[in-house]
Amino acid sequence: MKTRDLTELAFRNLREAILRNSLTTLGVAVGVASLVAMLSLGVGLQTLASQKLNRSGLFDAVFVSSKQGGRFMGGDGPRPTTKKNAPNPEDSRVLDESARQELQKLPNVVEVYPQVRFLAEVRLDGKSSNSNVVGLPDSDRFNGTFDGIKGKAFSSPTADEAILKSELAKELAPDPATLLGKEFVLRYARRHDTSAADVANEKDIDQQMDDMLAGGGVTFISQDKKLRIVGIIETDPSASFGGGGRVFMPLSVAEALEPAQPNDLREVVRTQGSQKPAYMELTVRVKNPKNILQVEEAIKKMGFNTFSLLDATRNLRLIFTVFDLFLGLFGSLALTVASLGIINTLVMAILERRREIGILKALGASDRDVRSLFFAEAGAMGLVGGISGVVIGWLIGEALTLGTTFYLKQQDLPGVKISSVPWWLAAGAIAFAVIVSLIAGLYPAARAAKLNPVEALRYE
């Protein structure tokens, strides 16, 4: 019999004993739904955890510092850096603008940015507050850092805009929402290099420090910058910079302000003969955490120190794989019970449809035709059950997300999506349901095919 005829007859037969077949199919659907709900929860939580961790900037980031800085910070103590004993160029590369450009060009690198963090005074409507200002990279606009924001994220990487932490907003206005769209003045200390050339002189480092502390290399000028408040945020988007920021602005705008930063002294020291300012540390964001190793290697070859939390992501993945495995096993148990239902329904159908099988055989149906028909019926129950199960499972997941979000909102926390049904889970669950159903149909189908037509026709 042709597949189309087989399918038509199978669905027709299923319709004929609609109640029993619907209940069996519902059994399959519940099995698949439990499987999908469990796995969607696993996948959702994994996605959520990865997103949150990625957002923290820890797992898709390589932190780059100069090797020299590493030694400097490593406790070797101050070293004279005269021309004679300066490390070879490969070993002592300065983390300056040209290095930043070079890092940016590496494959799989999304962006390279320094940490810009400075203390400033926020002035608005006669009120003022001292706050840490943090520059945020452009990628934060798209990676969910600003989820749950009141207002909106920065309109562009160069916009004179600011996002305030809600606690600061509350300090500035009783109703923080009224702040949106308002302009405020940011008073900060601007760094001004006065004698970069001096720094390059062959003085030992102690002398350099003395000069600087005496104000010989750098001056600080008080400066004002007007920024417009575009958003107020509950969670700290500056987690990857150590947190604690209360005013956030686009990184490039913050860089352009040339603010005096807590690490200015060290930076001046490490510029070492270079006329250009050097960075203490650069953060290299990679496209995908799996690219970290490769990017890290490339950066090391350039002569810099690197640091990443690659091993932590590996462990995380292992934990979630085991978690998914267990959830899948529990979900599969329900489907196994459902497959017993299929066997039962089909065996009952053979008893009930004995005569029909006899008629089909008398009309010329081969054993294979009869077997295929029962097989198709089992497959059809699996298919319909599988599709309904995926829908039900998805709905359960959505309901869980809805419930969780509702609870979190009540706790004044942003909602999260804890379940996710990716296409591979939906397709896999349907395929699994069909395969399990076909296996369940093996015995009934073989039994139906073996029926003797004369005996089957005698059956009333």
Added chain:
Amino acid sequence: MTTTSDKPLIHAQNVSRHYHLGDSTIPAVNDISLEIRPGEFVALLGSSGSGKSTFLNLLAGLDRPTSGAIHVRGRNLAAIDPTELARYRRDTVGMVFQSFNLLPRMTLAENVELPLRLAEVDRNDRAARVQSALEHVRLGARSRHRPPELSGGEQQRGAIARALVNRPTILFADEPTGNLDSVNGEQILLLLREIQTTLGMTIIMVTHERPLAEQFASRIVTLGDGKLKSDAPNSAAAVQSANATAAPAQSASNEVRP
């Protein structure tokens, strides 16, 4: 037109079918040899338990003999594999049963279409062939009805349409009038004889009613206790054939079971 030739269409040689019941063996068919020529209308006559239905099932390929051979067009049904036997039932044989055996949840047209589905006939040709078979048995207007909505006579004519739709060579009928009143029974037999004469089909019918066999069959084979008792041409049938008309069947086509 009836066409018979000397070369047998079916050749049964020493066919036996024994059933085992506990320790005892029941010889339902015992060493029957028979030849049937194309175009014959053979009545297998016998009382209940004579083995006539068992013998018919063996000839129709629904069962296999315990011993002996049944050659149909050169193939031994006792020796071919189950798939070949199913193909024989599908392509060479049409079956009509005492209890009609139409699938109750399908419409008449769908019932008649079943053998075409099994034979993988092209979908585009099926509707026309189903309609033609139904019209042949004068049920063209009843195609959308389900069997329970039809009278016994109509159901049996529907079953005949189903048996004919695959254009078989041999039509087997197992007590086709057993569940019908005498009027309807006669109409069914008239229809069978019409099919035999117009399509040249070979018909083998089991009946326990001698008058019907004598009235319609061209040859009467009598069985008793599983053995062949007599085998003779029926000269009376030829006379009655001339008087036969399809009119009664026509008038019954609108009959609906209450």
